[in-house]
Amino acid sequence: AQSVTQLDSHVSVSEGTPVLLRCNYSSSYSPSLFWYVQHPNKGLQLLLKYTSAATLVKGINGFEAEFKKSETSFHLTKPSAHMSDAAEYFCVVGGTDSWGKLQFGAGTQVVVTP
């Protein structure tokens, strides 16, 4: 079975400092991994995805994530946090079925302080 574990439920960063959101995955196969962001009162938005191509994946808004098979990790980073980055972030793994089931982590709430 596929699953993801987000290691931090809350992360607080100062504006302009780096952001690190940690995610470990469990998968019997080479996984498809994603990060989604959810702003209050808005729909989930895809930040980036890994589908067995380059292990360093660049996404929108300056975010990137690195797939490390040896560590079964897919951590999300951003060099410099902006106030607009305050949101909930979900690490997601794609299932092995043929129809696109997504398995979400519990989420990490990011707070950005001035």
Next chain:
Amino acid sequence: DTGVSQDPRHKITKRGQNVTFRCDPISEHNRLYWYRQTLGQGPEFLTYFQNEAQLEKSRLLSDRFSAERPKGSFSTLEIQRTEQGDSAMYLCASSPPTGKLYEQYFGPGTRLTVT
């Protein structure tokens, strides 16, 4: 706006009442998904449609829940005899017919509160 839309955005109902939610996917998307998100948790898969056919259902979808997509366009999710445990955000997502299987576009959700 050509994104996924959901209606209503908020619904407050009393325990035991029936509620129905609607999802309008992006027009060319033939795949449609329903998820449920409770407070402090990530979304959990409920059911999947390809065109008008309901191909997958989670065990979370009890017999009080029914979903339809009659013409392969919009979808409805009905909950009968609501319980307080049904209080959650119900999310709809759609994806296109070819490739990019996991590229799902989410609507803003319908927040259900059962009193």
